[in-house]
Amino acid sequence: MTESQPTENPALSAFRKKKRPRVNRDTSLSAQDTPAAESVVEESIPAPAATPTEPAAPAPKKSRTNQAKPATEVVIKAPTLPKQMDELITVGQRRNIRLEEKLDTEIEQFVRDKKLSIEILLEALYLIAKDDKTLMDKALTLAERRLQERKEAGKLRRIYAQMQKYK
Amino acid sequence: MKVICSLSLSGGQGKSTVSVLLSKYLAKAGYAVLAVDCDPQSNLTIFLKHNVEEDEPTLLELYRKQVNFDDAVYATDFPNLCIIPSDDGLDQVQDYLASSGIGALSLKKRLEPAAKTFDFVILDSPPQRSQICKSIIGAADLVLIPAECTVKGYGSLVRTLDAINELKEDGASDADIMGIIPFRDRWVGRTRTNESQMVIDALTGEVGETQILPSIRESEVFKKAISQGILLEDLGKPDLAYPFEVIIDQLQGA
Numbered sequence A: 001m002t003e004s005q006p007t008e009n010p011a012l013s014a015f016r017k018k019k020r021p022r023v024n025r026d027t028s029l030s031a032q033d034t035p036a037a038e039s040v041v042e043e044s045i046p047a048p049a050a051t052p053t054e055p056a057a058p059a060p061k062k063s064r065t066n067q068a069k070p071a072t073e074v075v076i077k078a079p080t081l082p083k084q085m086d087e088l089i090t091v092g093q094r095r096n097i098r099l100e101e102k103l104d105t106e107i108e109q110f111v112r113d114k115k116l117s118i119e120i121l122l123e124a125l126y127l128i129a130k131d132d133k134t135l136m137d138k139a140l141t142l143a144e145r146r147l148q149e150r151k152e153a154g155k156l157r158r159i160y161a162q163m164q165k166y167k
Numbered sequence B: 001m002k003v004i005c006s007l008s009l010s011g012g013q014g015k016s017t018v019s020v021l022l023s024k025y026l027a028k029a030g031y032a033v034l035a036v037d038c039d040p041q042s043n044l045t046i047f048l049k050h051n052v053e054e055d056e057p058t059l060l061e062l063y064r065k066q067v068n069f070d071d072a073v074y075a076t077d078f079p080n081l082c083i084i085p086s087d088d089g090l091d092q093v094q095d096y097l098a099s100s101g102i103g104a105l106s107l108k109k110r111l112e113p114a115a116k117t118f119d120f121v122i123l124d125s126p127p128q129r130s131q132i133c134k135s136i137i138g139a140a141d142l143v144l145i146p147a148e149c150t151v152k153g154y155g156s157l158v159r160t161l162d163a164i165n166e167l168k169e170d171g172a173s174d175a176d177i178m179g180i181i182p183f184r185d186r187w188v189g190r191t192r193t194n195e196s197q198m199v200i201d202a203l204t205g206e207v208g209e210t211q212i213l214p215s216i217r218e219s220e221v222f223k224k225a226i227s228q229g230i231l232l233e234d235l236g237k238p239d240l241a242y243p244f245e246v247i248i249d250q251l252q253g254a
Helices: A010-015 A081-087 A101-113 A118-130 A133-166 B015-028 B043-047 B059-063 B088-100 B103-110 B112-116 B131-139 B151-169 B194-207 B220-228 B238-253
Strands: A022-024 A040-043 B002-006 B033-037 B081-084 B120-124 B142-148 B176-185
Touching: A101 A118, A118 A133, B002 B015, B002 B131, B015 B033, B015 B043, B015 B081, B015 B120, B015 B142, B015 B176, B015 B220, B015 B238, B033 B043, B059 B088, B059 B103, B088 B103, B088 B131, B103 B112, B103 B131, B131 B151, B142 B151, B142 B194, B151 B176, B151 B194, B176 B194, B176 B238
Parallel strands: B002 B120, B002 B142, B033 B081, B033 B120, B142 B176
Antiparallel strands: A022 A040
C-alpha cells in the first residue's frame, strides 16, 4: 500500500456535482406501518424508472444523519398528552429500608409469589390501614413495641462492642 | 467489478469497521470504490462523513426503482470513494423486498450499472436476518465475515454461515466466503489472551484455517481512525492495516 494520497478517478467526479431528483422520505418509526408513508420522488429529472406519486400525508421526519442544515420540522403535538402525564403516578426518592432478617425473607418470598414488590405492598397496607382506625391503632401499637425492641437491641450491641474493645 | 459484503448477523462484530477501512484502502490503492450503506443505522454513511439531506435519494429509493443508479451515488471527500448512503428510512424497504418476489436478487439488479464505473462495491450489512440481508447475500460475489473474539462472535459466525448456505441452496446466491476476520483480538504484550485464542480456535474449527484472515486487534486506534475519517497510518499505526493489505492482495490475485 502506498503512503501517497491517491488521485481522483475522473469517472467518479461526475458523482460530485449532480443535480438529483428530490425525494420525500419519512424516517420515523411509524412510517414502517403505513404504506402511505413511502418515500416518493417529488421532482424527477431524467429518471426513467422513477414513478412520481403524491407526497405522503405525514410530514417526513428529518434524517438523523443530516447534521449539516437544520430544517424546520412539523411537529404534531398531542394536546392531551401533558395532561395525561400530570395524572401519571410519580415515585419519590429511593429509600434504603432494612427489615428484621426473618421478616425480610418472609416478605420477600410473599411479594415474589404475588408478583409484587415490597414498596407496592407497603403502599397498599398503609392505604388500607389509614382508613381503618382499629387496624391502624393495632399496627401502631405493634410498631412502637418493635421500635423499642430495635432500640434495645442496638443499645446492647453497642455496649457489647465496647466491652470487647476494653478486654 | 467485484461486490464484497461485510456480513455478520450480530451487532458489534466489526462490519462497519471492515467496510470503512477496506473501502478506503482499496480507494487509496487506486481502485474506484463504491461503498453501499445497507444498514438503516447508517454507520457507514456517518463514518464516510456524508450528510444525508432529507430530500436526497438514498439506497431506499434505489431499491424501489424510484431513482436511477447515478442519482443515488455521491462522491465522498476521500478520492476514488463514492457512497450510496442510507438513513432510518431504509427500514421501510423490508416490506417492499418481502412482497417483491425477487427480494434476494433486487440489490444485485440495482447495482448492475456500477460495473461501468467501479472496480469494487463494498456492502455494509445490518446485524439482523432480514430481507435486506437476503438481498446483500444475493448481490455479493465475496463475503467477509468479521467475528468478535467472544462467544457471541462465534455464535454470530455460525448464524451467518447458515444464512449464506440457505440462500446458496435456494440458488439465490453465488457468493463465496472470502474469509473470517477475527475482530477485537486481544493481546497482552506479545501474548494473545486465552479468550481470543479460544474463540479463534473455534472459528477455525468452523471454517478451516485457510479461511481465517489476519485479525483486527483490540485497539482504540481503529475507533479513532474511523471516527476522525483518517487512515491507521495517519495515527502512526500502519501495522494495524495488515488485515486490509492481505485482503487487497487476495483481491488483486483473484
